[in-house]
Each structure stands twice: as structure tokens, then as C-alpha cells.
Amino acid sequence: MKKTVIAVLFILFSGTACAVENFSIEAGKGNLATLYRLAIQKSWDSNSALLQDNQIQTLWAVSVTEILEEKYRDIPGLSHSLTDFGFTPILRWQGTAAHPVYAELGIGINYMTEKYNNNGRSMSSNFQFGDHVGIGYVFSNQMDLNLNFQHYSDAGLKMPNPAVNFVTVRLSCSF
Numbered sequence: 001m002k003k004t005v006i007a008v009l010f011i012l013f014s015g016t017a018c019a020v021e022n023f024s025i026e027a028g029k030g031n032l033a034t035l036y037r038l039a040i041q042k043s044w045d046s047n048s049a050l051l052q053d054n055q056i057q058t059l060w061a062v063s064v065t066e067i068l069e070e071k072y073r074d075i076p077g078l079s080h081s082l083t084d085f086g087f088t089p090i091l092r093w094q095g096t097a098a099h100p101v102y103a104e105l106g107i108g109i110n111y112m113t114e115k116y117n118n119n120g121r122s123m124s125s126n127f128q129f130g131d132h133v134g135i136g137y138v139f140s141n142q143m144d145l146n147l148n149f150q151h152y153s154d155a156g157l158k159m160p161n162p163a164v165n166f167v168t169v170r171l172s173c174s175f
Helices: 002-013 015-019
Strands: 022-030 033-043 056-069 080-094 101-112 127-138 143-153 164-174
Touching (some): 033 164, 056 101, 127 164
Antiparallel strands (some): 022 033, 022 164, 033 056, 056 080, 080 101, 101 127
16 A cells, blocks of 8 residues: 555656646455556646547546455465556547536556466456447546546466456546
8 A cells, every 4th residue: 555655646746747637446346356446647638639529538647556356376265465566558439518427448458566366366467458448427527436447457468368347437637
């Protein structure tokens, strides 16, 4: 947990954090594990051709995630935690302000401080791709609630590659 706090402080007080547009907290469950994530998001170039119709937003997210394994090394009752650092480009389809519902897709890179080894799924690498697909709703106060399906895998670069999935809920605040 100490590593997570240090990483979050570094992200929040780094020079790039000054231009950050969103801060989010996220929690999820999957494969007898729990996920807790803090992230910052920023739009890509505001002059992008994708943004001209105001329906597709391009974002990037930097995140720190704590994953609590509840059946570590396949032993019931044995728990363990690891930290994941991620960078994820995101495409978000959203209508006009009158239509606050959106869908998003992200494919990013992640580094886990230890190899995931929980409930019969033992990953062979600390490096993983973190993909997600989600739907969300933006409230009039710029708060944002999102439901995601999160998938971690190394895309078969190293075996075994069992993949781990989570269903998460994210709350974001724009500023």
C-alpha cells in the first residue's frame, strides 16, 4: 500500500498533472480478486479531426491500481496484494451535452509489481495489456459514472497467458 500512496502522490503533483482534466476512483471484482484504482485522464490534441463532430473523444489515462488476490497461489483464504501501473489511450463515443450517455474502449499497457497468481490463474509476466470496454453517464455537475469490463492479458507473448477479467465501477470528476 505504501508504494501505491507514493505513486499517487507522484502522479498528482507531477508537472503533467497540472493539465489533467479528470480524476477518477474505481473498484471492481473478478476471479476471486478485488481491484481498486486511482487515475487521471486528459484529452489528446483538442484540434484532432475526431473531435470536430464532438462525438468521439480521445483521452489518455494514467492509473495506479491495487489488486487484492483472495486465493493467492490457489490456496483458499491466502490473500496477497500487488500494484499495477497503467497507461491507457481511450476512445469515447459521446453525443452532445443533451445526450450524456457514452461508450468507451481503451487498450493500454500495464506493469504489475508482482506476477498475478490467484485462483488458478498464474500470469507469466509482469507486463500486461489492460483492455476495457464500458458505458457511462455524465451528470450535469460533470460527475461521471461508468461500468467497465476490464481484461488483463499479455496477448500470448509469454505462456501461460490465462488472462484475468474484472467488472468495475468508476466515478470521475472533471475540473
